[in-house]
Amino acid sequence: MSVSVLKPGLLSSLQDAGRAGHAALGVGRAGAMDGPAWQLANALVGNTRGEAAIECTLVGPSLRFEQAAVIALTGAAIAAHVGDRPVPMWTCCRLPAGSVLRLGGMARGSRAYLAVRGGFDVAPVLGSRSSDLHARLGHLQGRALCAGDELPLGAAEPLPGLAAGEAVQPLHWGIDPRPWFDFGGRPLALLPGSHGHLLDQASQQLLHGATFVLGKDSNRTASRLDGHTLRLREPLELVSEATLPGTLQLPPSGRPIALLAEAPVTGGYPRIGQIAAVDLPHLAQRRPGDAVCFRCSTLDEALTRLAARQRRLGRLIEAIAQRLEHA
Amino acid sequence: MAHGIQFEALAEDALLLRFGERIDIELNARVQAAAARLRRRLPQLECVPAYASVLLRFDPACWNGHGGSDPHRRLQDAVNAVLGEGGEIPATPRERIIPVCYGGEYGPDLADAAAHCGLTVDALIDRHTAAGYRVAMLGFAPGFPYLLGLDPQLAMPRRRDPRQRVPAGSVAIGGSQTGIYPEALPGGWQLIGRTPLRLFDAAASPPSLLAAGDRVRFQAIGEDRFRQLAAADPR
Numbered sequence: 001m002s003v004s005v006l007k008p009g010l011l012s013s014l015q016d017a018g019r020a021g022h023a024a025l026g027v028g029r030a031g032a033m034d035g036p037a038w039q040l041a042n043a044l045v046g047n048t049r050g051e052a053a054i055e056c057t058l059v060g061p062s063l064r065f066e067q068a069a070v071i072a073l074t075g076a077a078i079a080a081h082v083g084d085r086p087v088p089m090w091t092c093c094r095l096p097a098g099s100v101l102r103l104g105g106m107a108r109g110s111r112a113y114l115a116v117r118g119g120f121d122v123a124p125v126l127g128s129r130s131s132d133l134h135a136r137l138g139h140l141q142g143r144a145l146c147a148g149d150e151l152p153l154g155a156a157e158p159l160p161g162l163a164a165g166e167a168v169q170p171l172h173w174g175i176d177p178r179p180w181f182d183f184g185g186r187p188l189a190l191l192p193g194s195h196g197h198l199l200d201q202a203s204q205q206l207l208h209g210a211t212f213v214l215g216k217d218s219n220r221t222a223s224r225l226d227g228h229t230l231r232l233r234e235p236l237e238l239v240s241e242a243t244l245p246g247t248l249q250l251p252p253s254g255r256p257i258a259l260l261a262e263a264p265v266t267g268g269y270p271r272i273g274q275i276a277a278v279d280l281p282h283l284a285q286r287r288p289g290d291a292v293c294f295r296c297s298t299l300d301e302a303l304t305r306l307a308a309r310q311r312r313l314g315r316l317i318e319a320i321a322q323r324l325e326h327a
Numbered sequence: 328m329a330h331g332i333q334f335e336a337l338a339e340d341a342l343l344l345r346f347g348e349r350i351d352i353e354l355n356a357r358v359q360a361a362a363a364r365l366r367r368r369l370p371q372l373e374c375v376p377a378y379a380s381v382l383l384r385f386d387p388a389c390w391n392g393h394g395g396s397d398p399h400r401r402l403q404d405a406v407n408a409v410l411g412e413g414g415e416i417p418a419t420p421r422e423r424i425i426p427v428c429y430g431g432e433y434g435p436d437l438a439d440a441a442a443h444c445g446l447t448v449d450a451l452i453d454r455h456t457a458a459g460y461r462v463a464m465l466g467f468a469p470g471f472p473y474l475l476g477l478d479p480q481l482a483m484p485r486r487r488d489p490r491q492r493v494p495a496g497s498v499a500i501g502g503s504q505t506g507i508y509p510e511a512l513p514g515g516w517q518l519i520g521r522t523p524l525r526l527f528d529a530a531a532s533p534p535s536l537l538a539a540g541d542r543v544r545f546q547a548i549g550e551d552r553f554r555q556l557a558a559a560d561p562r
Contacts, residue, residue, distance in 0.1 A: 020373065020384075021373050022469075022534075023373060023375040023382075023384075024362075024373075024374065024375050024376060024465065024538070024539060025465055025469060025470060025527075025533075025534060025535040025538075026465035026466050026467065026468055026469045026470055026471050026527075026535070027469045027534075125529045125530075126529055126534065135468060135469050136510070137469065137529055191338070194335060194337070238348075239348060239349065239350055239377070239378045239379050239380075240377055240378060240464070240466065240473075241343065241345075241377040241378070241379070241380045241382065242343070242375040242377055242380070242382035244337060244338050244341055244382075244384075246338055247337070247338075264466070264467070265375065265465075265466050266377055266464060266466030266467065271337075274337060274338050276339070277338065277339045277340070299336055299339070299399070300397075302339050303339050303387055303398070306339050306387070307387075307388065310388070
């Protein structure tokens with residue numbers, strides 16, 4: 001069983017929870033940019049083992065399913081068709097053998113997830129099936145999908161609620177995407193960074209009040225923020241230390257950089273803030289040209305929000321699993 | 328604090344231990360000793376040593392006190408307790424010999440580098456192989472070692488135009504540091520030679536030939552020996 005890539009889309013890659021635990025070897029985590037959307041895509045097809053899904057960026061791929069498959073789409077609002085038939089998001093859908101799933105542009109957001117029941121049966125590298133595009137780790141040496149690629153699928157039991165047939169068949173229910181997909185430009189919570197207090201006064205005000213614009217050269221490594229130049233009161237030479245996704249760095253150009261899923265494991269730029277982990281998926285869904293602004297937050301608030309989101313997500317995944325079983 | 332460490336909560340799941348703000352072989356040795364001790368006593372944490380700091384990544388849900396109180400504070404207390412324990416002597420660092428074919432197609436910048444340092448090519452090679460190095464940290468790319476211990480006379484600026492592709496195994500000098508490119512990568516350091524050893528192989532155990540804290544020496548080899556070693560087991 002496999003999926004053939006007919007058209008690759010703009011940047012499509014296999015991603016899972018990421019490659020934790022190897023930063024001391026110079027290996028970053030990579031993984032899905034919008035973690036909850038990836039988790040919910042898996043939940044909707046009944047995957048329970050952190051299977052890899054295809055992360056699509058701005059324009060999705062066209063894929064041919066040799067055998068019938070059960071899929072789910074989450075994340076950014078992506079156009080999806082088999083023939084003329086639209087394929088709904090945030091639910092699960094059976095595609096008959098030979099289906100060509102055409103994923104197009106995104107009306108909102110920038111990253112969508114396609115999970116397939118049974119997952120993609122590719123060998124994990126250092127415990128993960130995520131593609132690290134920069135370090136070239138993962139299936140296909142970590143590169144993005146290309147036309148002609150064949151992705152093997154894992155075996156899976158049929159889903160009780162979806163009978164075999166010649167037509168595309170979605171479940172009669174789905175989940176409400178609103179809590180999991182931020183359509184608005186609401187401010188991202190920013191925790192204090194080690195060197196934030198060294199910004200000059202005007203820059204401190206800009207950081208917490210001004211609206212930045214997501215740069216065109218943003219990618220899985222970092223979001224680059226345009227619109228305002230920030231300055232430290234005096235230049236700062238730092239010794240390289242470990243870096244993290246969510247860190248807002250200030251290189252000498254004065255143009256802030258927010259590190260994302262493929263953050264390098266070490267770096268030496270001043271850190272002017274840390275974006276709350278719960279808000280990173282919201283940043284990952286912004287498109288080049290979208291507004292980005294920050295509000296002051298605290299570690300306490302960030303931990304509380306993170307724990308609350310994990311509880312809600314856990315409850316929803318549990319409820320989906322029960323509903324799939326009794327479908 | 329007896330061991331003089333600054334703690335900094337970097338993120339919900341990250342605590343930085345800063346030992347100082349310099350690139351210094353003694354300071355880095357303290358970092359490596361602390362990292363070794365923390366790995367042994369708190370194996371559930373991810374421990375990332377750098378020049379003068381150790382980053383710990385943890386699951387905040389596992390370090391919550393009753394009533395969800397500050398997990399960073401609890402982790403900091405645990406770290407202080409572990410690092411305050413006496414008795415254990417850190418393990419002797421491993422020593423790795425890295426064979427290097429200097430110059431020619433393997434080290435295209437060697438002649439310019441020697442001229443920059445006011446040395447003959449042979450004298451540069453002698454100085455590069457005479458020094459004992461320590462792996463301060465891995466970073467930039469999987470398995471890329473930042474080495475401390477370069478002879479100060481061999482320090483030289485990075486190239487004005489970085490190369491799009493530096494061959495895997497290239498041994499290079501950038502500023503006051505020397506390092507080895509584990510894979511073909513873009514890079515701006517001056518290439519003085521190449522090792523036939525494979526520094527990183529995700530399928531091997533461990534995947535990286537070198538680890539932070541290792542002692543490293545370079546050994547000059549000829550082209551024949553380079554080809555022989557490259558054809559044999561690359562480890």
